Amino acid sequence: MELFFHTLENGIRLVHRRIPGIVAHCGLFINAGSRDEKPEQYGIAHFIEHMLFKGTRKRKAYYVISMLEDVGGELNAYTTKEDTIIYASFLTEHYGKAVELISDIAFNSVFPEKEIEKEKDVVLEEIHSYLDNPAELIFDEFEEMVFAGQPVAHNILGTVDTVRSFTRKQLFEFVSEQYRADDMVFCSVGDISDEKILRLFRSCFSQAMPGKKNPQKEMPWQYRPATVTKVLNTYQNHCIIGNIAYNIKDKRRMSLFLLNNILGGQGMNSRLNISMREKRGLAYNVESTYNPYIDTGLFTIYFGSDANNLEKSISVAMAE
Known part of the structure; x- marks a missing residue:
């Protein structure tokens, strides 16, 4: 086929x-x-x-x-x-x-x-x-x-x-x-x-209009790591750790898709789920995500935890 x-x-x-x-x-x-x-x-x-x-x-x-x-x-x-x-x-x-x-x-x-x-x-x-x-x-x-x-x-x-x-x-x-x-x-x-x-x-x-779209121009940009904290009235602390990643054309993207699935994919046996939820009870929701775009990409780890467990949760996630 x-x-x-x-x-x-x-x-x-x-x-x-x-x-x-x-x-x-x-x-x-x-x-x-x-x-x-x-x-x-x-x-x-x-x-x-x-x-x-x-x-x-x-x-x-x-x-x-x-x-x-x-x-x-x-x-x-x-x-x-x-x-x-x-x-x-x-x-x-x-x-x-x-x-x-x-x-x-x-x-x-x-x-x-x-x-x-x-x-x-x-x-x-x-x-x-x-x-x-x-x-x-x-x-x-x-x-x-x-x-x-x-x-x-x-x-x-x-x-x-x-x-x-x-x-x-x-x-x-x-x-x-x-x-x-x-x-x-x-x-x-x-x-x-x-x-x-x-x-x-x-x-x-055949009725589709021929030609290409007019994309928005990219501005001069340089990635700068940062830590941002916002105070909200919530029961949990919500945390994302992430970085820029491979774009959709990069041949290494398939390896990152695989690694993402192992680390924090949808399965119950992902490394993050076992380490943070099953072994330590630090989080209910924990996952990693890889989003490739045409010219850049983003890899993230997300979890929600009690305020008292935030630093430990970050440490465990980074270790994985």
Whole structure:
């Protein structure tokens, strides 16, 4: 089962693998995320991701979210610092519906004014939920400290002020500038021939605008180690220890992915979990994470512990 590749005339790429089975998956990967935002746009990539489900030129919002779910499928999306991903899981017989629906919301969303104002409230509550959750908030603040002044530094959700300021015109401008065919990949895994998926792909994605996006320029930057303490009214001390790491193109990244899994991955037998939780009872949550970006990366160890155990927890984590 070889991978099948194809690039349309406008530059958008297809990657498909045919595998037997009744369930299939596909997704559109758009290389446009929060690091592509100007300061006054902070949070707009994520906001647009929400608005993709609010109606297109030929579908109202209800039919966007119901089209696959009514036949046992799923449609969803998420935003990262560098990408927006729209994906679907469905029975193989509904391949055509899924591919056409993803292309429709990616290229034909209309961003109704009424829905924009309503969704602002939704995203503001999402921001507030993060501010109430120190275990989430600390990761955003850590990246803002490490990458200070860089487009990759700010959090994906944006700020209360920027989200409140978004206009329909701004949404269309960002999509026009960033949703470009050369920066898109459509991936598919399922029991459909290369010929059939190519016909669907050509039919649905030839409308993508050719060209490349305009990335935000990087500022002069030098990593400087630092220790930052913030006092909050919490029951636990939340701590991150980390450093810059290999970017996504570095061949050493696979070794670091493996080491990360051994040190503090999802398994109960990770070294950090055994050493800090099972043996010493210092923490309930302890994990390590490796996030590679296109031009840099970040490796972190996170744990939450009682204030009386903080120094010992740091010592044990560093020893591992």
